[in-house]
Amino acid sequence: GNSVTQMEGPVTLSEEAFLTINCTYTATGYPSLFWYVQYPGEGLQLLLKATKADDKGSNKGFEATYRKETTSFHLEKGSVQVSDSAVYFCALLNYGGSQGNLIFGKGTKLSVKP
C-alpha cells in the first residue's frame, strides 16, 4: 500500500540555521508528492509539490526534490526564520481509478528560536 514516513520531531533550530526534514514514501505507480505546512490554530496549506521524478518544488525559500531512486522528498531551507515555526507534513497522492486521497506522514514540528 501507499505510505509516507517522515522524521520524528520536534526539531528546534536557531534563526538562520539550515533545515532538513526527511521524508520517504512507499507507493505503486507514479505518485505526486507534497509538503503541507500547518501554523498554530490553522488548517494545512500547500507549501510545495512535485509531480514526477527529478522535479524540484520550491516556495518561500523551501525546496524539495522528487527522488524516485531513493523514494524520498526531503524538505530543505537554507536559513530558517522564527516565522517558519509550524508543523510540516509530507504527503503523496496516488490517483487513478477511484483513488484520489492524500496520504500524510505524521508531521514534524519545527520550532525556530531567535
Place this chain on the structure above:
Amino acid sequence: DAGVIQSPRHEVTEMGQEVTLRCKPISGHDYLFWYRQTMMRGLELLIYFNNNVPIDDSGMPEDRFSAKMPNASFSTLKIQPSEPRDSAVYFCASSYQVRNEQFFGPGTRLTVL
C-alpha cells in the same frame, strides 16, 4: 475567494449527543474531503466526494459517523452518538480535479466530554 469554510470552529458536547460539522468548499471545486487529526493517529482521511457523490468512505471509523453532500456547496459530517474518543480536529478540504492542490478549511475542534 473566502476559501473553505467550516463551522463551528469549536464544539464541546457530552457523550451520547449528536454532533454535526459543516463545510462549504471553494466554489467550482469538484472534490471534497473530510479528515480527522489527532495526536495519536495524525491526519486520517475519513471520506471524500466527487461531484457530490461519495467515492471512498473506508476511513469512516464506524456506523456512528455519516457524511452527506446534498449539493456542490455544502457538506456535513455527523456523529451520532458521540464518544470521548471522537475528540479531535476535523478538517474539510476541497480541490478542482483529483490531482490538484487540496485547500483546507480552518478545522473544527471537537471535544466530547
